[in-house]
Amino acid sequence: MGSKSITIPALSKIKVTTDEVDLGQDNAGDSQSSAVLLPQLHTKIPNVVNSKGNYLYTDDGLEILDATGGAAVACIGHNNPRVKAAIVDQLDKIEYCYSQFFTTPPVEKLSRYLTESTGGLMSRVFIVSSGTEAIEAAIKMARQYFTELPEPQLQRIRFIARKQSYHGNTMGALGTGSHVARRAIYEPMLSPHVSHVSACYPYRGKNDSESDASYVARLAQELEDEFQRVGPDTVCAFVAETVAGATLGAVPPVPGYFAAMKEVCTRHGALFILDEVMSGMGRTGTLHAWEQEGVTPDLQTVAKGLGAGYMPIGALLIGKKVVDVLDHGSGAFVHSQTYQGHALACAAAYEVQAIMQEEDLLANVREMGDYLGISLQQRLGSHPNVGDIRGRGLFWALEFVKDKEKKEPFPAKSQLAKRLQATGVQKEFCISLIPGNGTADGKDGDHIILAPAYNTTRAEIDTIVDRTEKVIKAVLG
Ligand SMILES: Cc1ncc(COP(=O)(O)O)c(C=O)c1O
The missing domain is CATH 3.90.1150.10 (Aspartate Aminotransferase, domain 1)
Incomplete structure (x- = not known):
């Protein structure tokens, strides 16, 4: 057939310097020499070869203060000996097994910790490997809830989210958020069943003469109007970041905002989903950002601060009301992923949470x-x-x-x-x-x-x- 044979390089021949892979001698990270699909194909980015605490060390000798823990992830700093030991300890037992067949102590312990951290309000946990995956799971769980109510509401297929929101980057998650540039070329392929209302964004959204209370009332009315526009009984859930992150930039809600939004959802029988992938797990001063808002979500997503970057991990926390419906319905979530509940990721995250607690x-x-x-x-x-x-x-x-x-x-x-x-x-x-x-x-x-x-x-x-x-x-x- 005239096919060319390709010689696979021996891994032992890939050049290494000390203990790092050298991708291109003195040009590591360079678009010309890197095999990585860099974020900007033509732009070189620093090559981090080591870390300690809150500093990153590059191959050209820079000591960079990581004032952001990457994307708000590395919340206990880098290279923590306790987390490393916890990972190795778990590696000595079992690194991975398929969650459809087996459970493991770290996934059990981490899930128990998370449910107890909500006082049992969230009563089950579905552990995945990223924030995006947690949101995908939340969207599916919301839909499944309505299909398994004693009187199923199969017409509920819509979601209402907010403008300038970010909920992740797979088609479902991207279609839920409203980052215009990230959506642009995929727009024709994104779900037509999501619409967006204004975010709570006092800097631009609140009028000078307006009180917090009347601003909240206006936003609640906008949500109410959107429910009416699309048909209140077609909406699965309203989705929002508790403190708006990547697209809007760390905007806390004004007092009373989420209570008012939840009231609209409850009135129409829709679920209330809070995305705490960025703002949760301690980032805003309480373990769950919603604790400061006087509301409890029906579904909650967390990720970044959960594992602090030591392993990829995210989770969907499921409120008792939703769990009860599944319990009395099919008894199984119609969704799964190979790496869900990964033992090493759970062991790392559990240790991260222990450190956060012990060190106050x-x-x-x-x-x-x-x-x-x-x-x-x-x-x-x-x-x-x-x-x-x-x-x-x-x-x-x-x-x-x-x-x-x-x-x-x-x-x-x-x-x-x-x-x-x-x-x-x-x-x-x-x-x-x-x-x-x-x-x-x-x-x-x-x-x-x-x-x-x-x-x-x-x-x-x-x-x-x-x-x-x-x-x-x-x-x-
Ligand atoms: C609020 C929110 N949701 C979801 C995501 C997606 O998480 P990931 O990048 O881990 O998939 C992010 C990421 O920044 C986020 O900030």
């Missing part, structure tokens, strides 16, 4: 979070391009504007947030920042997020604020 890290999140917020305000509040500084716990964002009075955003094409992030990792600054765009309306507008580890110190916060200020001044003047 949530108290530190609250204290250092307040200090970070005050410091950012003092140092950057009067910068002409810093329109808003907001956040909760160790989850803060700066929103940038061209004109502070008019709150005019920078256009998407200026790629401001991306430039701030890329500048941050240069050797003059050595700080990792999370960039976000589409802040103002899903398309234009920029923010950066700071999400230091829960064990950060005042001295480290001072360094974070110093370096962030320098980066902003270097890029914006």
Whole structure:
């Protein structure tokens, strides 16, 4: 047939330096020499070869302060000896077995911890490997709930989510969120059964003369109107990030917002889903961000702070009301994945949670979070391009504007947030920042997020604020 034979390289011949794989001699991470599909095919990114605490070390000798734990993930810092030992200990027993056939002590322990952390309000846990997978599971669980009610409601196929939201990147999760740029080319393929109402975004959404209460009433009315528009009995659930993260930039809800949203859902028999992939597991100062809102979700997703990056892990927490319906219905969730409930991931996450508890890290999140917020305000509040500084716990964002009075955003094409992030990792600054765009309306507008580890110190916060200020001044003047 004239087929060419390909010689598979011997793994032993792949070049290594000390204990790292050298992808291209002195050009590791370079688009020309890397076999990795880099985020920007033509842009070199730093090659991290080591880490300690909240610092990353690159192959060219930089010591980068990880002020964001990656994407708000590494919440107890890097290279933690206790978590490493827990992983090795579990490796000595069983690394993986198929969750359809077997359970294991780490998945049992982690799930028990999570349900007890909600006082039993969430009564079962479905452990997956990412935030996106947790959201996919939530969407499916919501649908299944309505198919198994004593009087099934098969017409419920719709979801209402919020503008400038992010819920992940598979087709179902992307179709739920509203990140305009990430959706754009896939738009024709995304679910037509999701619609979006305004986020709770006081900086741009609340009128100057409006009280929190009337702003909340207006948003509740908008949700009510959307239920009416699509047909209240066709909606499975309303989905929202408890503290809006990646697309909107660390925006806490105004008081009473979620209670009002849940009331609308309850009135129409729809479920209330909170996505705490970014804001949960301690990031905002309580283990669950909803604890500060006086509401309990029917379904809740968590991920980043659960395993702190030591292993990929996410989870769907399922409220008792939903579990009871399944219990009396088919008795099985119509969804599964090969790596669900991975033993090593669960062992790592359990140890992360033990460390957070034993070291009382949530108290530190609250204290250092307040200090970070005050410091950012003092140092950057009067910068002409810093329109808003907001956040909760160790989850803060700066929103940038061209004109502070008019709150005019920078256009998407200026790629401001991306430039701030890329500048941050240069050797003059050595700080990792999370960039976000589409802040103002899903398309234009920029923010950066700071999400230091829960064990950060005042001295480290001072360094974070110093370096962030320098980066902003270097890029914006
Ligand atoms: C609120 C929220 N949901 C879902 C996701 C998707 O999580 P992952 O990237 O782990 O799939 C993210 C990621 O940033 C997120 O912030």
